[in-house]
Amino acid sequence: MTTKQDLTKKQRAVYEYIRSCIEENKCPPTVRDIADHFNIKSPKGASDHLAMLERKGWITRTPGISRGVHLVKEEEEGEEGIPILGKVAAGHPILAQENVMGHLNFAQLFGLQDRFSVQVSGDSMEKAGIHDHDYVIVQRGSDFQDGEIVVALMDGEATVKRIYKENANRYRLQPESDRHLPQYVEADHPDFRIAGRVVGVVRRY
Amino acid sequence: MTTKQDLTKKQRAVYEYIRSCIEENKCPPTVRDIADHFNIKSPKGASDHLAMLERKGWITRTPGISRGVHLVKEEEEGEEGIPILGKVAAGHPILAQENVMGHLNFAQLFGLQDRFSVQVSGDSMEKAGIHDHDYVIVQRGSDFQDGEIVVALMDGEATVKRIYKENANRYRLQPESDRHLPQYVEADHPDFRIAGRVVGVVRRY
DNA sequence: CGTCTCTCCGAACGTTTGTATAGTCCGCGT
């Protein structure tokens, strides 16, 4: 726990209302929304409650901005993902909660729109840190930068390779391994297609 | 899939920006926030994009109220995680939904109990596919199998290394890189401790 | 009793914000 002070019943109700609004609408309520919900006739009434909640350390507000209410979140480990602990300086602080730098979370890390993943088989990309059985996260789409790692479809098979444009209509698919050779492919090859760019890797031991 | 029409590059960027705002601030941006972010001088420019996104079925708006933007969510990907597409046999089935073999999900993949993560700095484990800036997922605890990768605390510094028991009270911390040498440490060294076993790796490009 | 705190009213003020009108520029297809 942190420095949060106790709330009155009404204040707790207001806090819960704000929380439910964020959950439902993904957006905090306005001062007047709160007033309406509790049959408070003046926005000041609701504003007073917000001032209290802020003073007691339950929310933060951004003055002058609509819906500028943020909940001060407490450690809800299950929902958030895996805590990221920072570099440690001395003693055993790696176990301390205060050292949390953020949380690992799929949605936050990779986004979820238009992404998919493929399990890699083979070690042709091992020097790039992509090993057998790893999962790669792929951004669907056919555009890429020279030298990026992509998932390419060739003759019905999917491969993960680094891609380079050799010239106007010729690509080089470059493995990252001593045991594999680059492949070359014409851009207009009928059975060739870029499925997407690799934006992440996930491995479980 | 629903009735969503294709977006232009700019529209997609605007949509992504809105998504990132909601993720960060738990609150959609205002029209002017969008305009500012894309260096659009008039709120109308941003508003036009929103109108497009709404017409094409990607967002909904509540007229007249601030930040009245809602993303139209598709198939609850947030809950499930990122779909894993399998090996493909022919044609272009990698884009087909039927090929989904499962879903990548932190909770499912790593569990969440007693796990934390550390961002790796340095390349001492590059041959094990753990690169600079990667996140390693760590199972808290001091027991390990010989040859496993662990996070060790020494003199207040955390390092990721492969660990071997040399003899009764002596460990070898083995890097996986040509540019690093193994370290040896006494088991009863006062400033030495095993923070946990590495059970996973996550990387974002 | 006086003095707190909590809860709220009423009215007003100034900013933030969504929306509208009118027009420009550019690339694309016919």
Add this chain to the structure above:
DNA sequence: ACGCGGACTATACAAACGTTCGGAGAGACG
């Protein structure tokens, strides 16, 4: 050459919204 849709500017207005000022009743506490 023409029209069309996408992207944008400039200006303006009205609604939404946060905030402030001044006050008031009810309950708690010494």
